[in-house]
Amino acid sequence: MKLKAVYRCQECAHESPKWAGQCAGCGAWNSLTEEVVSIGKDAPSARPRALTSTSSAVVRLSEAKGEALARVPTGIAELDGLLGGGVVAGQVLLLAGPPGIGKSTLMLQAAAGLSGKCKALYVSGEESLSQVGDRARRLGIEKADITLASETDLDSILKTIADVSPGLIVLDSAQTVFRQDLPGSPGSVVQVRECSSELLREAKARGAVLFILGHVTKDGSVAGPKVLEHIVDTVLQFDAEERRMLRILRAEKNRFGPTSEVGLFEMTQKGLKGVENASALFLEESAQKSACGRAVSVTLEGSRPMLVEVQALVVPTRYPLARRMATGLDINRLFTLVAALEKHLHLRLDGHDIFVNIAGGLKVKDPALDLAVCLAIVSSSRERALSHETVFLGEVGLLGGVGRAGVLDRRLREAERAGFGAAIVDARSAKDLPKSGSRTTLKVLGVEDIAAAVSQALPEKGSQ
Ligand code: TYD
Ligand code: MG
Numbered sequence: 001m002k003l004k005a006v007y008r009c010q011e012c013a014h015e016s017p018k019w020a021g022q023c024a025g026c027g028a029w030n031s032l033t034e035e036v037v038s039i040g041k042d043a044p045s046a047r048p049r050a051l052t053s054t055s056s057a058v059v060r061l062s063e064a065k066g067e068a069l070a071r072v073p074t075g076i077a078e079l080d081g082l083l084g085g086g087v088v089a090g091q092v093l094l095l096a097g098p099p100g101i102g103k104s105t106l107m108l109q110a111a112a113g114l115s116g117k118c119k120a121l122y123v124s125g126e127e128s129l130s131q132v133g134d135r136a137r138r139l140g141i142e143k144a145d146i147t148l149a150s151e152t153d154l155d156s157i158l159k160t161i162a163d164v165s166p167g168l169i170v171l172d173s174a175q176t177v178f179r180q181d182l183p184g185s186p187g188s189v190v191q192v193r194e195c196s197s198e199l200l201r202e203a204k205a206r207g208a209v210l211f212i213l214g215h216v217t218k219d220g221s222v223a224g225p226k227v228l229e230h231i232v233d234t235v236l237q238f239d240a241e242e243r244r245m246l247r248i249l250r251a252e253k254n255r256f257g258p259t260s261e262v263g264l265f266e267m268t269q270k271g272l273k274g275v276e277n278a279s280a281l282f283l284e285e286s287a288q289k290s291a292c293g294r295a296v297s298v299t300l301e302g303s304r305p306m307l308v309e310v311q312a313l314v315v316p317t318r319y320p321l322a323r324r325m326a327t328g329l330d331i332n333r334l335f336t337l338v339a340a341l342e343k344h345l346h347l348r349l350d351g352h353d354i355f356v357n358i359a360g361g362l363k364v365k366d367p368a369l370d371l372a373v374c375l376a377i378v379s380s381s382r383e384r385a386l387s388h389e390t391v392f393l394g395e396v397g398l399l400g401g402v403g404r405a406g407v408l409d410r411r412l413r414e415a416e417r418a419g420f421g422a423a424i425v426d427a428r429s430a431k432d433l434p435k436s437g438s439r440t441t442l443k444v445l446g447v448e449d450i451a452a453a454v455s456q457a458l459p460e461k462g463s464q
Contacts, residue, residue: 002039003036003037003039004036004037004039005034005035005036005037006034006035006036006037007019007020007032007033007034007035008032008033008035008184008188008189008190009023009025009026009028009031009032009189010031010032010033010188010189011023011026011028011031011189012025012026012028012031012189012227013025013189013190013193013227014026016032019032019034020032033188035183035184035188035190036183037183070088070089071083071084071085071086071087071088072086072087072088072089072114072117072118072209073085073086073113074086074087074110074113074114075110075112075113075114076106076109076110076113076272076274077274078249078263078264078265078274078275079106079110079249079263081261081263082236082249082250082251082257082258082261082262082263083234083251083254083256083257084254084256084257084258084261085257087114087168087209088209088256089167089207089208089209090203090204090207090208090209091209091210091233091234091255091256092200092203092204092209092210092212092231092232092233092234093209093210093211093212093232093233093234093235093236094174094211094212094213094214094228094229094232094234094235094236095107095211095212095213095214095236095238096213096214096215096216096235096236096237096238097215097216097237097238097239098215098216098238098239098240099215101238101239101240101247102238102247102265102267102271102272103172103173103213103238104124104126104127104132104135104172104213105135105139105267105271105272106238106249106265106272107122107170107172107211107213108122108132108135108136108139108141108146108170108271109139109141109271109272110170110211111144111146111168111170112136112139112141112144112146114167114168114209115144115145115146115168116144116145117167118166118167118168118208118209119145119147119164119165119166119167119168120144120145120146120147120166120167120168120170121146121147121149121160121161121164121166121168121169121170122146122147122148122149122170122172123149123150123151123157123160123169123170123171123172123177124148124149124150124151124172125150125151125152125171125172125173125176125177125186126172126173126176127150127172128150129148129149129150132148132150133148138269138270138271139270139271140270147160147164147166151177152176152177152178152186153177153178153179153180154177154178154179154180154195154198154199155179155180157171157177157199158198158199158202161202161206161208165206166208167206167207167208167209168208168209168210168211169199169203169208169209169210169211170210170211170213171196171199171210171211171212171213172213173212173213173214173215174192174195174196174212174213174214174228175187175192175214175215177191177192177195177196177199178191178195179191179194179195179198182194189227192214192227192228193227193228196212196228196231197231199212200231200232212228212232214228216237229252229253232253233253233254233255233256234251234253234254234255234256234257235251235252235253235254236249236250236251236252237249237250237251237252246264246265246266246275246278246360246361247264247265247266247267247272248262248263248264248265248301249262249263249264249265250262250263250302258302258303261302261303261304262301262302262304264278264301278301278304278306279305279306279307279414279417279418280418283296283307283308283309283359283360283418289388290385290388291311291385292379292380292382292383292384292385293311293312293313293314293376293377293379293380294309294310294311294312294376294379294385294386294388295309295310295312295371295372295373295375295376295379295386295392296308296309296310296372296388296390296391296392296415296420297310297368297369297371297372297391297392297393298368298391298393298411298412298414298415299362299364299366299368299369300366300368300406300407300410300411303407303410305407305410305411305413305414306362306414307391307414307415307418308358308359308360308362308364308369308372309358309359309360310356310357310358310359310369310372310373310376311356311357311358311359311376312354312355312356312357312373312376312377312379312380313353313354313355313356313357313380314349314352314353314354314355314377314380314381315352315353316351316352316353317351317352317353319353322349322350322351322352322353322354323353323354323355324338324353324354324355325353325354325355325356326355326356326357327355327356327357327358328357328358328361328362328363328364329356329357329358329363329364329369329373330365333370333373334354334356334373336398337370337373337374337377337396338354338377339398340374340396340397340398340400340450341374341377341378341450343400344399344400344449344450344451345378345450345451345454347378347381349377349381352381354377356373356376356377367395367403367405368393368394368395368405368406368411370394370395370396371392371393371394371395371396371402371424371450371453372391372392372393373396374396374450374453374454375392375453375454375457375458378454378458379457379458382458384458386457386458387422387457389420389421389422390420390421390422390423390424390457391411391412391415391420391422391423391424391442392423392424392425392453392457393405393408393411393412393423393424393425393426394424394425394426394447394453395426396450399449400449400450400451401448401449401450402425402426402427402447402448402449402450402452402453403426404425404426404428404429405425405426405429408425408429408433409433409436409438409440412438412440412442412444413440415442416440416441416442420442421442421443422442422443422444422445423440423442423443423444423445424444424445424446424447424453424456424457425444425445425446425447426446426447426448427446427447427448428446429446430444430445430446431446
């Protein structure tokens, strides 16, 4: 058997005989790493081993219906909501996130929740049995009926699965498991892909639920094994909001349910706790309620409304070119809104630095926040505070018009729940609201354009 070096892309697994800065397969930069492979007749092949010995059954489409999807709740409300009620037999999920975010914690909690309903096997390649045990004690779930294995060798893992015959398998993590007959170290794209697909086949054949945990790289991609995203049924992405302890779980892909939902968690002394009242987290301290440059709006994360506070600071610039900074908001959106304000309100902002921040470290793309951003800027520039009892909802167009915020009814209800008394929205929605059967107790004011919004929200002194 002869050995040779090849360079493999850690993003797409493309193989190249020479190192290059850019992968010829997927165009990624700096993704090629050296791997030693053996060549010759007796070289182990990277092809899945099981394929040669199995033949798949063929059936008519009408006969392939299987049982109705029975969802098994994990008992973690935020996770179940995200999954459309629970996990489905045979479902393979990838839980991806940066190290330290709480993947192992969440999965141990979920395994405990499921352990009463099916046999749970937790395979940890990252921590020793005693470490996992300690964590379970911290979480107060040490009594749960979970079989623990500290394993990294795929064959041993498969053997354990055959012995235990679990209904739930957790692989912690994709980057630690390896197959001895394959080239590359654990975590390399070939190892991750082959080991994960082999476990996936095993889980599917048994109708077991398989959770694969995976670390993501700094740029947010699932480290190397982008391939994993294609083979699993569901991709869950775990992220932290900067500055806060809040962790957001999103379904990026879901063959068995919605992808628009989010789960919110806080890391506590006793593990991850679901956050129900997220709105409170995104509103800054009440002492600042009547500050100039503050406007409250309601954004949607998935189908979940959350109150957010937009903060703007407009100050005369000391630079030749005024600065624009946006935190939690797309900077180009800010440029556009500032241009619209200058044009339609005849506001001169070119001599001013403008900083806009979404409080609480939330990142929003929701256009319904436009109106709040505009009003916060005008509020700061005129040094007049907006009413802290009003929420502002609407998209602002280039022509200065205020457009409809999607799912308005739900947003208004959230504002109402949080104790707000009034809302400024687009004129059409305001007119349609009574007809749509909405029973909000908020005082809803409709505005056609941004100029009307400003005269409503910041009436000239003396015109009141
Ligand atoms: P962990 O689940 O190990 O993260 P991951 O598997 O994604 O790498 O946990 C992350 C952090 O959470 C860890 O630094 C310790 C902390 N933690 C708590 O604060 N409270 C707890 O109850 C537990 C179990 C962990
Ligand atoms: Mg971990």
